[in-house]
Amino acid sequence: MGTGVMRRAPWLAPVGVAAVALGGCVAVAVLDPAARAEVSPGCPFRALTGLDCPGCGGTRALYALTQGQLATSVSHNLLLWLVTPLLLVAWGSWLLTTLGRRDAVWQPGPHVAWTLAWATIGFWVVRNVPIDPLTWLASGT
Numbered sequence: 001m002g003t004g005v006m007r008r009a010p011w012l013a014p015v016g017v018a019a020v021a022l023g024g025c026v027a028v029a030v031l032d033p034a035a036r037a038e039v040s041p042g043c044p045f046r047a048l049t050g051l052d053c054p055g056c057g058g059t060r061a062l063y064a065l066t067q068g069q070l071a072t073s074v075s076h077n078l079l080l081w082l083v084t085p086l087l088l089v090a091w092g093s094w095l096l097t098t099l100g101r102r103d104a105v106w107q108p109g110p111h112v113a114w115t116l117a118w119a120t121i122g123f124w125v126v127r128n129v130p131i132d133p134l135t136w137l138a139s140g141t
Contacts, residue, residue, distance in 0.1 A: 014098055061073045075140055
């Protein structure tokens with residue numbers, strides 16, 4: 001008799017994350033966040049300061065993308081467009097690792113995390129500068 005501990009397939013975690021992400025994308029595509037406040041209640045940082053955080057406009061950007069409005073999506077949150085490919089590659093590497101394909105895996109060093117952190121902080125600051133041509137980086141609310 002065993003100890004009663006069931007082992008899960010290691011690929012279930014990345015597949016589960018993908019399923020939740022896809023479900024969120026479908027929900028945003030069906031429920032327009034700009035028209036329904038209960039779907040996207042708003043940013044607490046923006047409510048307190050009146051300024052955009054790095055994520056402001058992300059839900060509306062995703063909605064515009066699901067509607068095929070690429071330019072509108074980019075105008076709501078450019079950072080989402082810059083980070084998403086990196087996240088997809090990281091997710092793919094995670095999945096391949098769980099499938100035993102370590103040869104095809106991207107293993108970023110700490111410099112990637114630092115670069116992302118500084119890029120996010122820079123985007124946060126620059127998108128709140130009220131001078132043209134930087135004003136187009138604001139979330140558009």
